[in-house]
Amino acid sequence: MSDGDGRTRRRGEELIRAIHAAALAEVREVGVGRLTMDGIARRAATPRSTLYRRWSDPVEVLLDALYHSHPVEEPTPGADDLRGDLIQALRLMVEWAFSPAGLAVAGILTDPGSAARMSEALQEKVFAVRGGTFTATVLRHYAERGHFPAERLTWVVLDLGEALVTKWVIDKGCPPGEAELADIVDQAILPAIGLSGG
Amino acid sequence: MSDGDGRTRRRGEELIRAIHAAALAEVREVGVGRLTMDGIARRAATPRSTLYRRWSDPVEVLLDALYHSHPVEEPTPGADDLRGDLIQALRLMVEWAFSPAGLAVAGILTDPGSAARMSEALQEKVFAVRGGTFTATVLRHYAERGHFPAERLTWVVLDLGEALVTKWVIDKGCPPGEAELADIVDQAILPAIGLSGG
DNA sequence: CAACTAAGCTACAGTTGTGTATCTAATTCT
DNA sequence: AGAATTAGATACACAACTGTAGCTTAGTTG
Incomplete structure (x- = not known):
């Protein structure tokens, strides 16, 4: 879906998903307090400028990542149990x-x-x-x-x-x-x- | 016990208590992730060197502060209630x-x-x-x-x-x-x- | 295919924090 | 009173992160 085809450069959706994933991984590793644009960018293997084009600080990226994360599955009460x-x-x-x-x-x-x-x-x-x-x-x-x-x-x-x-x-x-x-x-x-x- | 007398320079216990308090105040304000020697030192109004003489990083200071904090009061079950x-x-x-x-x-x-x-x-x-x-x-x-x-x-x-x-x-x-x-x-x-x- | 958009790359000055080191002077101890 | 401690005030080179800017080039669109 994204890897392996001839392309060398990610764009749009694909890139953003990678950045979101990087932000979530980063916060898991270093915590919110030590979250940095630099860290996210490095992990997503993209220049910082790409991040600054869209978000103004690391927490913005994180919140955006959360906003686009899969919704939680809701419990569906069933058969009288x-x-x-x-x-x-x-x-x-x-x-x-x-x-x-x-x-x-x-x-x-x-x-x-x-x-x-x-x-x-x-x-x-x-x-x-x-x-x-x-x-x-x-x-x-x-x-x-x-x-x-x-x-x-x-x-x-x-x-x-x-x-x-x-x-x-x-x-x-x-x-x-x-x-x-x-x-x-x-x-x-x-x-x-x-x-x-x- | 500490203020007001002619002294201009804190030492020993008194200084350490001030640093502990500073560490706890600092962590409350910025979180563990952004805790720094600099921040604690500034808040305690002491040079960083004083901190490095005793601890090697901000979390050490915090743990020490916790260790010396007042013990939690224990519940003392009483009159059949x-x-x-x-x-x-x-x-x-x-x-x-x-x-x-x-x-x-x-x-x-x-x-x-x-x-x-x-x-x-x-x-x-x-x-x-x-x-x-x-x-x-x-x-x-x-x-x-x-x-x-x-x-x-x-x-x-x-x-x-x-x-x-x-x-x-x-x-x-x-x-x-x-x-x-x-x-x-x-x-x-x-x-x-x-x-x-x- | 040409024109445009946006990713990638690099550089830079500025800020904050890090450890360490040096010197001074206040406080305590003998 | 004199000696020993140890806080306080710098200063420094180093590292990480910040925003911003300029340029190149891959990928998209008309």
Whole structure:
């Protein structure tokens, strides 16, 4: 699609995708704080001038990369299986969190310099996702169908799964496995909505 | 103890405390990634040479500052009030998390460059604390006294409170208030240990 | 094929941070 | 009081990154 044909010079879309990828890789390696135009350019094997033609600083590049990253897959609650659907929702969250985009967002959220700029353009796209559309989608689905009282859909309950996954990742530095996701659902979410095991 | 007397030049302990404070202030403002000897020195109003005499790079200074920061207050479970003690434990956690040391640790944990070095010397002092000694202390206390079955002390239950506080802080950027702490205890922790309201 | 666009290359001056070194003078110790 | 420390004030060469600018040339478009 891009390599191997006679061309020696990338342009447009292709080049930009390479730069986006470079920005995400770079932030993963050095963190948002040490992100530089130079580093991104070097990694993308393109001159800095190409970057400056489009963006004014490294965080701009990163935000643009995030904006163009694949959207997060949404959980699609299915066949009357609340427990299974919750686990699946958390699985999707983990998958996203360890994607280049997810890791970049994590970095941005704790960076004093860029946390503010995040609010502007990206809240719609990235924040909405991060805010907890994973288990919340599933929980709302089953509450509407009367599997448990809708009054239990408080912020605590809606955040529970994502919060525990996040803490695991921070503590352990690696994604939780199937067993841990099941633990979270069985020992925290289900009890909190009054379904202590079934 | 230090200001106002005739002295014009800080030495030893006093100077070091100023440098530690500068490092913590600096990391709060620019993040771990942009921490520099220069920045710390400027903020502490001391020449860089003074820093290099003791530390070899900015992260060393920061780790040393953390090591010498006040230890976290531990929750002391008291008069047969599980709910109140849990809320108090979370209150202590929030207090620590928003202290200079807490903010610095948060920054370090998500910085690719310094996350590794953290493991070495500081795991004992700072990690142990962060790992969740807040609600865990309280929960173990009451489990031992038979207020609820000890089998429910799983990692999920022990992390629940801290996880939800952390998520609140990341999402909202501000400390949770009393109402939120109560929500966490009432809607997540107590149900998870089988005490759904009383 | 000609004209245009935009990537690639190189250079440059300016800024910030790095380590090191040297000298001075304030504070402490004996 | 005199000696030993050690903070404070420079200064320096080096490196990385910044923006900007000029030029060349590959690729696209009419």
